Amino acid sequence: MANPKILILGGGYGGLMTAVKLQKTMNYNEADVTLVNKHDYHYFTTWLHEPAAGTLDPDKCRVEINSLLDSSKVKFLKGTVASINKDKQTVTLESGDELSYDYLVIGLGSEPETFGIQGLKEHAFSIRSINSVREIREHIEYNFARYKNERSPELITFVIGGAGFTGIEFLGELTDRIPELCEEFDVNPSDVKIYNVEAAPTVLPGFDPELVQYAMDILSKKGVEFRIATPIKECTPDGVIIGEGEEIKSKTVVWTGGVRGNSVIEKSGFETMRGRVKVDEYLRAPGHDNVFIVGDSALVINAATDRPYPPTAQIAIQQGENLGQNLVELMRGGTPKPFVFHLKGTVASLGKGEAIGLVGNKKIFGGTAAFMKKVIDNRSLFMLGGLSLLTKKVKL
Amino acid sequence: MANPKILILGGGYGGLMTAVKLQKTMNYNEADVTLVNKHDYHYFTTWLHEPAAGTLDPDKCRVEINSLLDSSKVKFLKGTVASINKDKQTVTLESGDELSYDYLVIGLGSEPETFGIQGLKEHAFSIRSINSVREIREHIEYNFARYKNERSPELITFVIGGAGFTGIEFLGELTDRIPELCEEFDVNPSDVKIYNVEAAPTVLPGFDPELVQYAMDILSKKGVEFRIATPIKECTPDGVIIGEGEEIKSKTVVWTGGVRGNSVIEKSGFETMRGRVKVDEYLRAPGHDNVFIVGDSALVINAATDRPYPPTAQIAIQQGENLGQNLVELMRGGTPKPFVFHLKGTVASLGKGEAIGLVGNKKIFGGTAAFMKKVIDNRSLFMLGGLSLLTKKVKL
Numbered sequence A, B: 001m002a003n004p005k006i007l008i009l010g011g012g013y014g015g016l017m018t019a020v021k022l023q024k025t026m027n028y029n030e031a032d033v034t035l036v037n038k039h040d041y042h043y044f045t046t047w048l049h050e051p052a053a054g055t056l057d058p059d060k061c062r063v064e065i066n067s068l069l070d071s072s073k074v075k076f077l078k079g080t081v082a083s084i085n086k087d088k089q090t091v092t093l094e095s096g097d098e099l100s101y102d103y104l105v106i107g108l109g110s111e112p113e114t115f116g117i118q119g120l121k122e123h124a125f126s127i128r129s130i131n132s133v134r135e136i137r138e139h140i141e142y143n144f145a146r147y148k149n150e151r152s153p154e155l156i157t158f159v160i161g162g163a164g165f166t167g168i169e170f171l172g173e174l175t176d177r178i179p180e181l182c183e184e185f186d187v188n189p190s191d192v193k194i195y196n197v198e199a200a201p202t203v204l205p206g207f208d209p210e211l212v213q214y215a216m217d218i219l220s221k222k223g224v225e226f227r228i229a230t231p232i233k234e235c236t237p238d239g240v241i242i243g244e245g246e247e248i249k250s251k252t253v254v255w256t257g258g259v260r261g262n263s264v265i266e267k268s269g270f271e272t273m274r275g276r277v278k279v280d281e282y283l284r285a286p287g288h289d290n291v292f293i294v295g296d297s298a299l300v301i302n303a304a305t306d307r308p309y310p311p312t313a314q315i316a317i318q319q320g321e322n323l324g325q326n327l328v329e330l331m332r333g334g335t336p337k338p339f340v341f342h343l344k345g346t347v348a349s350l351g352k353g354e355a356i357g358l359v360g361n362k363k364i365f366g367g368t369a370a371f372m373k374k375v376i377d378n379r380s381l382f383m384l385g386g387l388s389l390l391t392k393k394v395k396l
Helices: A013-025 A049-053 A130-150 A165-185 A209-221 A263-267 A313-331 A366-393 B013-025 B049-053 B130-150 B165-185 B209-221 B263-267 B313-331 B366-393
Strands: A005-009 A032-037 A041-043 A062-064 A074-078 A081-085 A090-093 A098-100 A103-106 A110-112 A157-161 A193-197 A224-227 A232-236 A239-242 A246-249 A252-255 A259-261 A291-293 A346-349 A355-359 A362-365 B005-009 B032-037 B041-043 B062-064 B074-078 B081-085 B090-093 B098-100 B103-106 B110-112 B157-161 B193-197 B224-227 B232-236 B239-242 B246-249 B252-255 B259-261 B291-293 B346-349 B355-359 B362-365
Touching (some): A005 A098, A013 A074, A049 A130, A049 A165, A103 A313, A130 A165, A130 A252, A157 A165, A157 A239, A165 A193, A355 A366, B005 B098, B013 B366, B049 B130, B062 B366, B081 B263, B130 B165, B130 B252, B157 B165, B157 B239, B157 B246, B165 B193, B209 B355, B259 B263
Parallel strands (some): A005 A032, A005 A103, B005 B032, B032 B074, B157 B193
Antiparallel strands (some): A041 A062, A239 A246, A355 A362, B081 B090, B090 B098, B239 B246, B355 B362
8 A cells, every 4th residue: 555645835834843743753654745845945934024124144044944854754845836636636836747645734824915905015025035035135225325326215214014023023123223224324314214004003903002012112212103093005116105195205115914825725726714724623624634724824713712813933833733743643543633722922022132022921021021032933943943953043 | 924725626546645645745834725525435446346246345445534634734524516616716515615725636536438328327337436336236136136036137137338447347346246146145146147348349448468368268257248349329227238239138237438527627617528637747727827636537648658548546646646745845935846657557356366467567367466456455555544544454
């Protein structure tokens, strides 16, 4: 009898953790496991606000996938998924290659959700990959250089759309980086403008109000002007139209206002809500016993609040761990365990030495929270790649 | 009796050397000397191809003017010259301030000469100031970052117009820098294209043919494709049209094909040839005993060839030395000395460890020439700022 074929799509937190857990749990020759990913590296999505602002080398935020895999148990294939053919049990890549599976793990991540706001897709940046954050960093530096020759204020005016975790964390880094850029390019710091535009009535919607106030105070002191309860109406090549028609001229609009599931999933005929599939307790797509979804494209309901858990690295890693183990159980005819999310805490960085967070019911601030943030970042390195990865990429 | 007022316009090699020589030679309270410059720093124009390519920190290429001046002898004023009013013996700055003079030294440098080629002024970069080279460097890096997302070949296609010293030296640096950028942005080096387009029948027109061949061989090996005897017909936002209508698509066109004198001089009613004033043997503008011109805006004929000396740092520094001394002679009723140019040698860098040059009649190549290039760069530092400047900026 041939080994069962396990195909994992995506080398983000969910897909990679599934592969890592699988290779730890399974025996040699128990399954043919293939991990497909667009790049030959995994990147740490939760760190990307740092290289986007230019406060961290993007190479610090990625690791070669092959260095994390035991090639005798999991094969890596570089490729971009074009479609999933559920009925044929195959996956087609953009190259035209077709891969078949017995078990499919979909960890294809997310895409920016623009809520139909005109021009956002065309004219705004988003923080979503090594390639995209390198472009944001270079774009910002280029515009500082241009400003010295052209003197147009929109070159050093920055609009961050959205005040969720990514937006707030990016603002923390950007406000650390701006003084360095002003020094490097002989720009007067008071000429630089940074706006945070958020449609919701508060930044970090749903977060503890005391922590929210702390974050706003820190970022305001660092030069951020908040436009809360103010939707972006349109994004143009020259900036944004907000609220009742006010224009903010800016050559750099970064949209962090939301994400949706990978569109390949929807296009392949799965039922989705904003591109995400509401999975069952074993992370299965409804109606498919052998198709599992992890990470940003999986929708899991928090029973306590009856609302979906927000897509985070933390939940993706826990899903990967659960699924890697369960796949082995399934192959061996054992009993899989339902997925249960254990929230370890939530910390948002506000730049160097500053953060806010909730660990259990305890609120943390400032240096303590900044330290906890590093603990969390380092912990996920250890989960994915053990001591070897931790040593290479550790945040000190 | 009031002290004579000496006004020096421009803090480039010519103007700054005039000020430095003056302050060395004159006594305290012998004259009121003012140096006016657009920036509060002097930059080393002959080094600018390096920060433009990104192989040297632009801050390495500049020094605060005040750090080179003895403020009890020479006052520094930051300002941009708008016009010279010869009849009133005053100079108007863009700020509206008017400065009067008894002796005027014009060292306002050069501007790119585009020979009427359409679109060049609007769409091509030129290597001419700290601000301009920072923009070129950032533009190149930004386009590498964009290439990873947009995949348009014109983002990593580079057209250098002109194969004179600046063009060739920039190519030397750029070809050193490209492999680093490919590494940093995960770009396949064979995707990058570098064209050198020159209307004259050879690169480095007028230079020794054996040295020219050596330079072309080195740069060809480093990836440069030469289009010699091929004029640029037009520059557009998308690239250049060359020769008989061929289009090279490129987002980065750097024009190094020629310079002309500063347009302020022409607009102020001096007779000029391509913006340069043919000065007499004491560097005086014709018809003006108290107006001197040094550097790129001065045209001095080489008696041996009956052609103008090309504008170089070397000749500008020698003019400044001669003029600084002569101004003291004039104030004291002494006899000024005619300016005579002594060519110390000519070396063109081809990147790290490679150069070509002529010292006297001796041709030099490779490592020897690269070493001589550094000697020349370091020597001009010493001339302008003594051991203190040499120590700060020395090229090792």
